[in-house]
Amino acid sequence: MKAVVDHSLCEGHARCMDNVPEVFEVRDDDRSYTLIDVIPEELRAKVERAVQTCPRAAIKLED
Amino acid sequence: MNAVSEPLSLQNLDITDTDLYVQQGYPWSAWDLLRDKAPVFWYQRPRHEPFWAITKHADIGYISRNPDLFSNAQLLRLSDVETIRIGQRGRVRNANRYGGSPDDPPDFIFMDPPEHRHHRSAVTRHFTPRAMKRLEEHFAEMAENYVSRFANTVVEELAAKGKLGLVDVVHELSAKLPVAAICEMAGVPEEDWEQIFRWTESLVGAGDPEFRRPGETQEQTMRRNSGEWRRYNEHLVTQRMKDGFGADILSTLMQADINGYQLSPREISSYFTVLVAAGNETTRNSTTGGIKALLDNRDQLDRLIAEPELVPSAVEEILRWTSVVIQFQRTATEDVELRGQTIRKGESVVMWYPSANRDEEVFDAPYTFDIGRDPNDHFAFGGYGEHFCLGAHLARWEMRAIFHALLPVLPTLELASEPELVAGSLHVGGIKRMMVRAAG
Numbered sequence: 001m002k003a004v005v006d007h008s009l010c011e012g013h014a015r016c017m018d019n020v021p022e023v024f025e026v027r028d029d030d031r032s033y034t035l036i037d038v039i040p041e042e043l044r045a046k047v048e049r050a051v052q053t054c055p056r057a058a059i060k061l062e063d
Numbered sequence: 064m065n066a067v068s069e070p071l072s073l074q075n076l077d078i079t080d081t082d083l084y085v086q087q088g089y090p091w092s093a094w095d096l097l098r099d100k101a102p103v104f105w106y107q108r109p110r111h112e113p114f115w116a117i118t119k120h121a122d123i124g125y126i127s128r129n130p131d132l133f134s135n136a137q138l139l140r141l142s143d144v145e146t147i148r149i150g151q152r153g154r155v156r157n158a159n160r161y162g163g164s165p166d167d168p169p170d171f172i173f174m175d176p177p178e179h180r181h182h183r184s185a186v187t188r189h190f191t192p193r194a195m196k197r198l199e200e201h202f203a204e205m206a207e208n209y210v211s212r213f214a215n216t217v218v219e220e221l222a223a224k225g226k227l228g229l230v231d232v233v234h235e236l237s238a239k240l241p242v243a244a245i246c247e248m249a250g251v252p253e254e255d256w257e258q259i260f261r262w263t264e265s266l267v268g269a270g271d272p273e274f275r276r277p278g279e280t281q282e283q284t285m286r287r288n289s290g291e292w293r294r295y296n297e298h299l300v301t302q303r304m305k306d307g308f309g310a311d312i313l314s315t316l317m318q319a320d321i322n323g324y325q326l327s328p329r330e331i332s333s334y335f336t337v338l339v340a341a342g343n344e345t346t347r348n349s350t351t352g353g354i355k356a357l358l359d360n361r362d363q364l365d366r367l368i369a370e371p372e373l374v375p376s377a378v379e380e381i382l383r384w385t386s387v388v389i390q391f392q393r394t395a396t397e398d399v400e401l402r403g404q405t406i407r408k409g410e411s412v413v414m415w416y417p418s419a420n421r422d423e424e425v426f427d428a429p430y431t432f433d434i435g436r437d438p439n440d441h442f443a444f445g446g447y448g449e450h451f452c453l454g455a456h457l458a459r460w461e462m463r464a465i466f467h468a469l470l471p472v473l474p475t476l477e478l479a480s481e482p483e484l485v486a487g488s489l490h491v492g493g494i495k496r497m498m499v500r501a502a503g
Contacts, residue, residue, distance in 0.1 A: 008180055009449070012191045013456070030191045053440055055455065057128040057448040 001039045002062045003047055005032045009058035016050040016059060023047055032058075073101055078415065079111050079141070081270065085484045089386075089492065094118050094418035103404040106413075110143045114392070114411040115404070118418040120425045120442065122401060126393060126414060127446025133393035133412060134175050135450065136168065140490045141392045141413045146270070149282045153289070161329050170333040176449055183453065185319040185326075186338070189248060189312050190453050195460040202244065206464035209239040214472045221501040229479050229498040237350040237494075238343075240461050245342030248457075249335065250299070250311025262292055263343040266336075270487020273495065281487070289336075296332040312338060338454075344491055345387050346458045349443070350465055351482060351494045352385030353378075358478050358499075360432045367434055368470055377434035378462045383441035384432050386417035387492050391445065416442045417492075477502040 003023060005016075012030030016023070020043060026032045039047050051059045069075060076093040077083060083090065097104050097118040107113040117123055126133045142150070154165040168174050171182035188194060213236040220228030242260045251259055265288055268274035275284040299313055308314035316331050326334065357364040357377075367377050392413045399406045406412060419442045421429040426436070444452035452458070476499045485493035 008177075011184075011187045012193065013451075014192050026193075030188060030193065053438075053447070055444070055447050055451040 001044065001047075002037060003034050003039060003051070004060050004062055005034065006058045006060070007031050009056040011056060013055045015053050015055060019050040019053065020046045024050065071096055073097075073104065077108065078106070078116065079108055079143070079489060081487050081489050084489070084492070085486050088484070089389075089417055091417075091421065094415060094421065097415075098418060098422060103402045103406070105404075110145070111141070112144060112147075112411065114141065114413045115401075115406055117401075117412050117414045118422075119402075120419040120422040120440075123414040123416065123419045123442055123446045124448075125401070126412060127448035127450065130176055130179075130449040132396055132399055134396050135173050135179070135393060136175060137166075137173070138392045138394055138411055139173055141390055141411075142489060146281070149285060152282070153285065157329075163329075170337045171330075172337060172450065179449060181322045182334070185321060186312055186315055186334075187453065189315065190455075190457055192456050195456045198244075199460060199464075202240070202460055202464040203467070205243055206240055206461075206468040209236060210465065210468040210472060214475070217472075217476065217499065217501055226500065229500050232351050232354055232497045232499055233347065233494055234496075236465075237347045237354070240465055241343050241346040241350075244457065244461055245339055245454075248312055249339055249342075250303075250309060250313040251339070255295070258295075259339060260343060262288060262295075263340045266292075266340050267344045267488060267491055267493055268485045268495075271485045271495075273486075292336055293332050296335055297328065299335075300328065300331065341452075342454055342457065344493065345454075346461050348387040348492060348494050349382055349385045349458065350462060351497050352387070352492075353381035353462065353466065354469070354473070354476075354499075355478060355482060355497060356381060356384050356432050357473055358476060363432055363434045364473055367466075368474065371467065371470060373434055374463050374467050374470075375459070376437065376439070378459055378466060379439045379441065380432060380434050380436050381462065381466075382443035382458075383420045383426070383436070383439060385492075386420045386441075386443055388416055388443070388445070389490055389492055390415050391450070414446065416445065419446075475502055476500070 010031050012026045012032065014026045016032050017026050023035055023039060023043060024032050025035055051061060071092055073096065076096060078090045078093050097116060102119040102122060104116045105113060106116040117126065154169065158165045171179060174182060216235055217230050220230055238260060242256050246256050246259055265274035265284060269281050269284045269288065300317065303314060303317060308318060313335060316326055316334055319326055357367065367373055390413050392411055395406045395408055395410050395412065397408045423429055425440060444455040479498040479500045482494040482497040485495050
């Protein structure tokens with residue numbers, strides 16, 4: 001499973017980074033970046049929550 | 064509504080009569096019934112064009128995530144047919160006077176992606192958590208200052224008039240920080256803040272005779288107001304051109320490169336109006352409603368005083384609890400199936416945010432005010448997606464500063480009156496006045 005952030009939507013609200021700092025990092029350009037390519041199973045629930053609670057609905061999961 | 068004895072039903076419920084909002088507050092039981100029996104409900108009532116009433120959290124989330132299916136162009140806020148007519152006449156008048164078409168978006172919220180994204184992104188950097196972090200100490204200082212002046216006023220009133228010494232929370236406290244913060248960020252000089260506040264108040268409150276001049280109709284108030292706004296904005300723009308740009312939002316708008324073109328003076332003015340009005344007319348009401356919630360729920364107030372680190376969480380609960388923005392509207396761009404109903408292309412959907420914020424499928428005990436609620440995925444800033452409130456973090460940071468500063472003061476207060484709602488507004492649950500006095 002992979003998380004993809006749509007940078008045309010992302011504005012750096014940083015909810016994803018608050019939820020899963022292991023996976024998401026908001027950088028100085030106010031965009032969120034993924035730190036790991038393949039999301040380990042134990043983080044799945046947290047990443048799904050990050051997807052659900054992104055204020056801009058900017059994160060998608062890909063298998 | 065018909066006879067008092069008639070039980071509430073899908074046939075007689077009313078969620079659009081603004082007089083009922085003023086008399087009885089938000090129509091919570093009607094929304095409860097809709098969520099339970101008809102979450103996608105074709106609502107037809109006199110004085111309104113029919114629309115689909117959307118009351119479930121999940122459905123509002125779906126619509127908000129899909130701006131390609133649900134457009135912001137044309138209808139953005141549900142209003143009665145008379146108010147819509149006034150708005151249309153205004154668009155025609157503006158097009159005649161300033162060029163363009165009456166169908167042009169009045170401001171960038173009426174746009175869909177990709178245009179909306181280009182326009183919105185011009186100012187986002189002013190509103191990110193990183194930007195707010197830089198203002199945190201400044202907000203805290205301002206909040207301390209406003210709260211201590213407010214507390215002094217309460218004490219002075221008590222000394223002067225005893226139990227009759229009442230103080231209005233709205234004007235003496237809640238209004239202060241939102242005006243100061245958005246005006247500072249926008250680049251409005253301090254001597255104009257009071258005037259700006261009166262404009263935004265009557266922009267949203269034009270349906271309430273209290274915000275009109277004697278003899279004015281709603282339409283005349285709206286026209287005078289927008290004319291004054293525009294002239295003031297032109298004056299600020301001229302000022303900038305003379306004195307040079309600063310770090311403020313107006314300077315950003317004047318220099319913005321929107322996909323290769325610059326905003327016209329009229330676009331700058333409408334953009335500026337949206338930001339300043341949205342910054343003023345929302346947080347003020349959440350703050351007032353939050354003060355009431357904490358005074359009504361003393362156990363939660365005691366808990367917050369014992370655990371001040373709960374302030375951010377309490378602010379989220381206040382946002383959910385007060386649900387100041389009542390609705391936004393969208394138009395379907397194609398036929399969409401939702402919970403077995405077919406929403407036809409061109410039909411209108413209205414998302415009722417307070418209802419989503421009491422959805423029992425999302426919130427345990429939704430009618431309990433719980434400052435430690437976690438998770439708290441409220442839609443006080445709209446559903447998540449393209450049009451999520453740009454100023455969400457600004458509102459949060461302001462409210463955290465105010466409620467933090469208020470902690471020692473709140474236990475010394477008691478409510479002296481229920482909040483008085485602005486009449487004629489179906490978009491924002493505005494509170495005109497809420498009186499408190501010294502407790503005891």
